[in-house]
Structures are given as C-alpha cells and as structure tokens.
Amino acid sequence: MESLRFKAINDLTTSTNGQGFEGAGRITAIFGENVFTLKTARAFLSDEAYKSLNASVKSGKKIDRTVANQISAGLRQWAESKGVTHFTHWFQPLTGTTAEKHDSFFTIKSDGTPIEQFDGDALIQQEPDASSFPSGGIRATFEARGYTAWDPSSPIFIMDIGTGKTLCIPTIFVSYTGETLDYKAPLLKSLEGLNKAAVEVCSYFDKNVTKVYATLGWEQEYFVVDEALVNSRPDLVMTGRTVFGHAPAKGQQLEDHYFGSIPERVYAFMRDYEQEAYKLGIPLRTRHNEVAPSQFEAAPIFEEVSVAVDHNLLCMDIMDRVARRHKLRALLHEKPFAGINGNGKHNNWSMATDTGVNLLAPGKTPKTNLMFLTFFVNTIKAVYDYSDILRASIASAGNDHRLGANEAPPAIISVFIGQYLTKVLEDIKQRVGAKFDEQDEAILKLDLHRSIPELMLDNTDRNRTSPFAFTGNKFEFRAVGSAANCANAMTALNTIIAETLKKFKKEVDALVDKGEKKEIAIMHVIREYIVSSEKVLFEGDGYSDEWQKEAEKRGLPNVKTTPLALDALVTDKAKKLFEENNVLNHVELEARHEIELEKYIKKVQIEARIMGELCTSHILPSAVKYQNKLIENIKGLKEIGVKESGYASQKKIVEKISEHISQISEMVSKMIEARKICNAMDDTRTKAIAYCSQVKEPFFDGIRYHVDKLELLVDDSEWLLPKYREILFLR
Numbered sequence: 001m002e003s004l005r006f007k008a009i010n011d012l013t014t015s016t017n018g019q020g021f022e023g024a025g026r027i028t029a030i031f032g033e034n035v036f037t038l039k040t041a042r043a044f045l046s047d048e049a050y051k052s053l054n055a056s057v058k059s060g061k062k063i064d065r066t067v068a069n070q071i072s073a074g075l076r077q078w079a080e081s082k083g084v085t086h087f088t089h090w091f092q093p094l095t096g097t098t099a100e101k102h103d104s105f106f107t108i109k110s111d112g113t114p115i116e117q118f119d120g121d122a123l124i125q126q127e128p129d130a131s132s133f134p135s136g137g138i139r140a141t142f143e144a145r146g147y148t149a150w151d152p153s154s155p156i157f158i159m160d161i162g163t164g165k166t167l168c169i170p171t172i173f174v175s176y177t178g179e180t181l182d183y184k185a186p187l188l189k190s191l192e193g194l195n196k197a198a199v200e201v202c203s204y205f206d207k208n209v210t211k212v213y214a215t216l217g218w219e220q221e222y223f224v225v226d227e228a229l230v231n232s233r234p235d236l237v238m239t240g241r242t243v244f245g246h247a248p249a250k251g252q253q254l255e256d257h258y259f260g261s262i263p264e265r266v267y268a269f270m271r272d273y274e275q276e277a278y279k280l281g282i283p284l285r286t287r288h289n290e291v292a293p294s295q296f297e298a299a300p301i302f303e304e305v306s307v308a309v310d311h312n313l314l315c316m317d318i319m320d321r322v323a324r325r326h327k328l329r330a331l332l333h334e335k336p337f338a339g340i341n342g343n344g345k346h347n348n349w350s351m352a353t354d355t356g357v358n359l360l361a362p363g364k365t366p367k368t369n370l371m372f373l374t375f376f377v378n379t380i381k382a383v384y385d386y387s388d389i390l391r392a393s394i395a396s397a398g399n400d401h402r403l404g405a406n407e408a409p410p411a412i413i414s415v416f417i418g419q420y421l422t423k424v425l426e427d428i429k430q431r432v433g434a435k436f437d438e439q440d441e442a443i444l445k446l447d448l449h450r451s452i453p454e455l456m457l458d459n460t461d462r463n464r465t466s467p468f469a470f471t472g473n474k475f476e477f478r479a480v481g482s483a484a485n486c487a488n489a490m491t492a493l494n495t496i497i498a499e500t501l502k503k504f505k506k507e508v509d510a511l512v513d514k515g516e517k518k519e520i521a522i523m524h525v526i527r528e529y530i531v532s533s534e535k536v537l538f539e540g541d542g543y544s545d546e547w548q549k550e551a552e553k554r555g556l557p558n559v560k561t562t563p564l565a566l567d568a569l570v571t572d573k574a575k576k577l578f579e580e581n582n583v584l585n586h587v588e589l590e591a592r593h594e595i596e597l598e599k600y601i602k603k604v605q606i607e608a609r610i611m612g613e614l615c616t617s618h619i620l621p622s623a624v625k626y627q628n629k630l631i632e633n634i635k636g637l638k639e640i641g642v643k644e645s646g647y648a649s650q651k652k653i654v655e656k657i658s659e660h661i662s663q664i665s666e667m668v669s670k671m672i673e674a675r676k677i678c679n680a681m682d683d684t685r686t687k688a689i690a691y692c693s694q695v696k697e698p699f700f701d702g703i704r705y706h707v708d709k710l711e712l713l714v715d716d717s718e719w720l721l722p723k724y725r726e727i728l729f730l731r
Contacts, residue, residue: 005722008228012730032281034158036078044074056152060192063152068120075156076105076118079167084158087118087167089126089148092183093133094595096485098313099173101128102166123169124150133173133181145176151184154310157280161321170310179588183487186583187306190494193581197501198351198359198375204508204518205371209353214494216308217348217474219299220315221290221482223331224266226730229722230329234618238610239603240333240483241401243700244619246708247339248725251293258291265326265731266296273315273322274298280318282311292340293728302348305494309487312345316483334481335401337724338704342402343482347489350474351375351497361473370522374504377425377526377533379475380415382500383468384533386492386577387413388557388568390468390477393492395565395596397603399481403560409467409479411565412551412558414538416466422539428523429530465542495583504529562600563688569593597688601678604691608675611703612668618720619707620661626714627657657713660706667706671699 038057041050049070055061063071079087088100103126105116126148133146154170173182180186191214198212230236235243252258262270270287277284283301290297298319300311316332323330335342351359357368359375383390390413394403403411417425467479480489504525511521535554540547551558559565568574570593578584584592630650637647644651674694681687711719 003720004228004232005720005726006717008226008232008722009726009730011228012226027278030275031278031283034082034160034279035281036075036156037281040078041074044078046070046074049074053152060153063124063150065120065124068124070120072118072120072123075123075167076116079158079165080105080116082158082165084165084167086164087122087169089128089150089171090159090168091148091171091173092313092485092487093173093181094183094592095133096483096599098317099128099133100166100168101126126171146173146181147176148173151188151306153188153304153306155281155307157314160276160279179591180584183485183491184306184309186588187309187487187491187494189583190491190498190581191305193498193583194351194494194501197498197505200505201374201378201501202353202359202371204374204522205368206353206355206357208355209357211354212351212359213354214305214490215302215350215352215474216305216486216490217300217302218308218312218486219286219297219344219346219348220312220319220332221295221297221343221345222319223292223295223336223343224269224323224328225294225331225727227324227327227329229727229730230331232720232722233727234614235607235610236329236331236336239607240331241336241398241607242338242724242727243607243611244614244704244707244711244721245338245724245727246711248723248728250725250729252291252340255291257289257293257295260289262287262289262296263731265328269323269326269328270296270298272326273318276318276322277311277315280311280314282315284315290341292337294731295341295343302350305349305486305490309485309490312486332483334396334398334483337728340728344402344478345480345482345484345486347477347480347486347493348471348474349477349490349493358473360470360475370519373424373428373526374522375501376421376470377529378500378504379497380417380536381504381529381533382493382496383413383415384536385500386496387536388559388565388571389492389496389574389577390479390489391557391559391565392568392574393489394479394481394484395562396481396484397562397600397607398483399479400560400562402481403479409465409542410547410558411479411560412542412547412556413467413479413536414542414551414556415475415536416469416539417537418470419539421470422537425530425534425537428527429534466538467542491583495578495581498581499577561692563597563685563692566593566596566600566688567685569596594684597684600688601684601691604696605675607700608671608695611700612672614721615664615668615703615707619710620664622718622720623657623661623710623714626718627654627661629715630654630657653713657710660710660713663706664703664710667699667703671695671703674699 038050038054041053045053049067052061052063052067053071056063085106086102086104088102090098090100093099103122105118106114107117108114128146128148148171151170151172156170157168159166159168170184172180172185172188174185175181194214195212199209202209202212233242235241274284274287283303284298285301286297286299288297289295298315300308300315302308303311319330319332332343334344353359357371359371360379362372363369391411403409467477469476469478477489477493480486507525508518508521511524512518516524535556538547538551548558569589575586575589578589579586630653634647634650634654678687678690678695681690711723
C-alpha cells in the first residue's frame with residue numbers, strides 16, 4: 001500500500017491549487033468594508049448614539065446603557081444589510097487563542113411571534129460558560145460564571161467564513177469575582193497607566209499634550225507548506241513542529257530564499273488572505289520571503305496597540321483558514337524545523353501624542369531633542385530594571401526552542417541603540433557629577449537630528465541579534481514568539497515604562513523643588529539613568545559565546561527555560577509593579593503564573609508522547625524492515641559464496657541501524673518512565689521544572705539524534721515520514 005508520504009508527493013505534482021485567483025482590485029475599494037467604523041456608525045446611528053460611541057472610542061468614556069439600545073439597533077441594521085444572522089462576543093482567554101460563542105438575532109416573543117432582535121444589554125455584556133477556560137485557581141471548575149464586556153476601543157467587525165457571517169464584538173473577559181481572565185483587560189489597563197505617566201512627563205515640554213498612546217507594528221513570520229505533507233507528519237499535526245527530521249543537503253545556507261520571488265501557489269494564498277484582512281481593516285503593507293525555505297512574513301502599518309493586537313490575532317486566524325482553502329498550511333510555531341530559522345513576531349513599539357509627535361523620534365530643536373532623550377533613556381532604564389519581567393512575558397515552550405537558535409536573539413535581554421546614539425549617551429554620561437551652571441545647558445543644545453542621519457536611522461545600523469533594538473523612531477522587541485498573543489509582551493512593556501516615567505517625574509520634581517532649573521534637573525536625572533542602566537546596552541553579536549560570558553560578568557540574567565523565567569511574575573517586585581499601576585493584582589499574577597506553567601507542562605508532555613508514538617509506530621518499524629532486507633541480502637550473498645568483504649558494507653549498515661534502534665528504544669522507555677514520575681508531582685512549578693530537566697533536556701535531542709541518523713541510513717522508499725527536503729521545497 002502506498003504510504004501517506006508518497007501519496008502526498010504524488011498528489012502534489014498533479015495539483016493545480018492556487019492558480020487563477022482573482023483579486024478585488026484596489027485595496028482602498030474594500031478596506032474596512034466589514035468594520036463598523038465611526039464613519040459607518042454615522043450612517044446607522046442617531047446623533048445621541050453616535051456622540052456617545054465617538055466619546056467612548058476616543059476618550060474612553062463609559063457608554064450609557066440607555067444609549068446602548070440605540071447603538072445595538074444600528075449595529076443590527078448594518079449587520080443584517082450585509083447578511084449577518086448571528087453575533088458573538090470575541091475575546092482573548094488565557095489559552096493563547098481567541099474565543100467566541102455565537103448567538104442568533106432570532107428570538108420569539110411571548111405570543112409566539114418570531115422576531116429579529118439585538119438589545120443593548122446583549123451588546124454590552126454576556127455571560128459565557130467559563131468553566132473550561134484556564135483560571136489558574138482563581139475559581140473552582142464548578143464556578144463557571146464569567147463575563148465578557150464590550151471594549152469600544154476596538155472596532156466591531158463581521159467575520160466572513162464561507163457563506164456564514166457573524167457580527168464580532170471585541171470584549172474583555174473577567175471572572176464572577178472581577179479578576180481578569182484574558183489578555184485584553186490588562187493590556188487596556190497598562191495603556192491607561194502609560195498614558196497617565198507619559199502625559200505628566202510631556203507637560204515638561206508641551207502643555208498641550210492631553211493623551212499619549214502606544215503604537216505597535218508587528219511583523220508576523222510563518223511557514224507555508226503543503227497540507228498533505230503536513231497531514232503525513234503526526235508531529236506537525238499534534239504540536240505544530242517537527243520533532244524529528246534530518247537537515248536537507250540544501251537549507252538556507254545559500255540565502256537565496258530571502259526576499260526572493262514568491263512561489264506562485266503561495267502568492268495566490270497571500271493575495272487571498274490579504275483580501276480578507278483588508279475587509280477587516282487590517283492595514284497589511286508588506287509581504288516577502290523570509291530567510292528559511294518556505295518561510296514568509298507579513299507586516300502592517302502601525303496602529304494603536306490594542307487595535308494592533310486584535311488585528312494580529314485576526315490575521316493569524318485568517319492565515320490558517322485561507323491556507324487550508326488552498327490545500328496549504330500556515331505554520332506559526334516558533335520552531336517548526338530544526339537547523340533553519342524559526343518564526344518570530346517582532347513588536348515595533350513606540351509612543352505618540354495627541355499633538356502628532358512620536359516621542360521616540362529625535363527632534364529638530366533643543367527642546368524636542370530633550371523630550372526624545374527623556375523617553376528614550378527612560379525606556380532603556382525600564383528594560384534594565386525589569387528585564388526579568390520582559391523575559392517572562394515572552395516565555396513559552398515554543399519560544400524556548402527558538403531563543404538563542406539560528407536567528408533568534410538569546411534569552412538575555414539587552415538593548416541595541418546603534419553607534420550614533422551610543423556616542424550621544426556617552427557624551428552625556430561624562431558630565432555626570434559636574435557642577436551645574438549656565439554652561440551646563442550647552443549639552444541641551446545637542447542637534448540630534450543632524451548628529452544621527454535620517455537615512456542611517458531608517459535603513460541601516462540595525463542589530464538583528466538583539467532582543468530589544470532601537471530602529472530609528474521605535475524599539476523593536478524581537479524576542480516575542482510567532483504564536484504568542486502580542487498583548488502579553490505589550491502589557492509588560494507598557495507597565496514598566498509607566499512605572500519608570502513616574503519615578504523619573506518624581507526625581508525631576510524633587511530637584512526643581514530644590515531650586516534647580518527644569519531643563520537642568522531633567523538632564524541630571526537622564527544622566528543618572530544612563531549610568532545606572534548602561535550594563536543593558538550591547539552593540540555586538542548576541543549569538544556569540546563571548547556575549548554569554550560578558551552578560552554574566554555584567555550581572556544580566558540569562559534564563560533559558562520557561563519554568564524558571566516565569567518565576568519573575570510572582571516576585572514581590574512584580575506584584576508591586578503591576579498592582580501599583582493597576583494592571584494586575586497579586587491573585588491575577590499568581591493565576592497567570594500557574595496557567596503558563598500548566599501550558600508548558602502540557603505542551604512538553606504532548607511533544608514527548610508524539611515522539612514516543614512516532615518512534616514505535618513509524619521509525620522503528622521502517623528501520624527493522626530495511627534492516628531485515630539487508631540481512632536477507634547478506635544471507636543470499638553468503639549462500640552463493642561471496643567473500644565477507646563483498647557484504648562488509650551491508651553488515652556495517654546493519655550494525656549502525658541496530659545501534660540506533662537500541663538507543664531509541666531504550667531512551668523512549670526511559671522518557672516514558674520519567675514522564676510518569678513527573679505526572680505524579682502535585683506542585684505545578686516543580687512539575688514544570690521536572691518536565692524540562694527530566695523529560696525534555698535528557699531525551700528530546702538524544703532521541704532525535706538517533707532518529708535523524710536512521711533517516712540517512714534507511715531506504716528512502718521505506719521511510720514513512722515526509723522529509724525536510726519535501727516539506728520545505730515541494731510546492
């Protein structure tokens with residue numbers, strides 16, 4: 001019988017999938033057509049309802065429930081005009097994916113009359129059964145009640161799947177007792193904390209600033225491979241990554257895939273998912289081949305963080321659905337294939353004012369330069385002081401495979417700022433401790449705009465080995481995993497910046513109260529921050545062994561595994577940080593710690609189980625079958641009188657296969673026993689550490705080594721699993 005592997009390859013050669021896709025023409029013609037924008041709202045709402053919604057979106061004002069009925073009526077009218085029959089509260093539970101429960105507009109009146117109805121209460125709040133969502137011990141399983149509450153800051157949209165259309169209302173998700181059970185609510189709280197702290201600091205430079213908002217431009221990396229080949233790999237189906245697979249003769253060493261011509265079938269898929277994304281108002285701007293074979297990237301125009309997070313989650317969902325439509329699969333795991341680049345989700349973060357100023361863009365006057373330096377240095381100080389919290393925010397089983405691998409930054413959190421700004425900070429630092437006088441104001445006249453060429457900021461002087469790099473007018477948090485919800489990292493970043501800015505203002509005000517001029521006081525605190533945080537600055541190769549040693553000398557943490565990295569969430573330092581900024585209380589932090597540990601355990605457990613299953617049902621049978629063929633060959637040669645030298649090569653292969661089979665069988669048995677020991681542990685942290693140190697580290701790479709060696713020895717026709725050369729290069 002033909003194996004799934006060879007059937008997939010055969011079907012692939014005759015497939016015409018992806019050809020003949022017809023786009024919708026101009027992007028502007030369809031952009032946002034499935035979004036209830038303020039412009040759309042103006043046409044479907046009364047003046048009172050529109051003003052209420054507008055104030056809520058722009059200023060965060062609470063919507064009056066009496067007006068909610070008018071808004072919901074207008075929403076239903078708009079939705080029904082587009083063929084929508086159901087609505088859902090769309091939220092982001094701590095599973096890492098999105099969730100939805102669909103309800104129809106259909107209902108029956110007391111007299112039995114069927115009607116279409118959508119009232120304000122259904123818009124503002126719903127009560128889904130929350131018993132199966134992770135809560136980290138906040139509530140017992142039988143306490144199922146949880147609430148979703150409308151988040152007007154994110155636009156309502158229509159999800160179009162096949163012939164079905166659903167009105168999706170972005171919401172937060174909280175428990176019956178008020179604790180947050182999602183990623184969105186803490187993100188919104190962190191944004192409000194950042195806004196308040198940043199506006200107060202901005203008042204030193206511009207009294208007209210009344211709002212500061214964080215912006216995010218994510219870069220989503222992903223692989224696109226044939227669906228049939230994926231279905232022939234149980235590890236890809238179960239875990240999103242290949243637990244086995246020998247490196248192909250050609251990988252990414254020729255660097256010919258990066259920015260190369262996009263394959264036609266993938267191009268058709270890209271155009272298709274982009275059309276759906278544009279309809280949902282996702283401002284995709286860039287598509288290109290990434291470094292690894294079959295790897296690609298999508299990137300949008302910058303947006304406010306909360307909307308950008310929603311759009312990233314939607315884009316990931318669309319990619320998955322549309323890829324299947326094209327008989328492809330979009331792989332979003334951080335490390336689907338060993339030996340080549342993994343997937344990251346670079347988070348390009350900045351801050352902007354309601355007066356139109358990017359706070360991380362060097363200015364053209366001494367005053368704007370000082371404002372830039374203030375927010376620039378405060379960001380560096382925040383990363384230095386809270387690097388452990390940033391590391392925890394990106395920790396996951398998938399990202400552990402990627403961090404410090406072929407292309408990804410290491411687990412050491414450092415900041416790259418480039419040679420020009422390094423010199424600027426060095427010049428400022430040299431004046432620390434100098435006597436304050438009128439001449440000291442000369443340093444305030446640094447013409448940063450001329451000192452840092454605009455071309456250099458935008459196009460060069462980047463360090464792709466840095467986890468947190470300044471790239472001209474923003475910081476690029478490169479260590480975020482591709483499958484992650486951006487909200488987690490952004491919540492941490494917003495919160496540590498808010499806390500640092502609050503301390504900065506307090507220290508500046510104290511100097512001013514002592515009679516120091518405001519500008520001199522600001523510069524003094526900036527200098528102190530530069531000195532106290534300079535250890536986090538690193539301009540070299542983050543991949544090098546030398547950096548590991550240097551970071552240790554500097555005292556920078558290098559926490560390589562998720563179970564240990566997550567400890568930072570439940571320290572007194574973290575609890576103080578998040579509670580004082582009204583983002584997460586200690587109960588919520590402890591719950592998240594528990595949830596992330598459980599998630600880690602389950603993912604490593606699943607990988608261990610699929611490794612064992614593949615070895616016993618795929619790898620070893622293929623190896624034994626080929627080994628028997630060789631033995632029969634040797635027997636036959638002996639029978640006809642061939643000298644031993646004539647079958648020495650076959651015998652050597654049999655011996656090698658026997659050794660690998662023995663090693664795999666023994667290690668799989670030991671791994672299963674280690675898993676049983678771990679499963680008997682009650683404490684979640686202890687179990688997670690044990691799964692890492694007693695299951696993953698001793699066995700995963702070892703078993704893989706022997707399996708991958710067998711892949712080279714066993715007859716290709718007997719090998720059941722599609723190989724890297726097929727998955728990565730056949731389209």
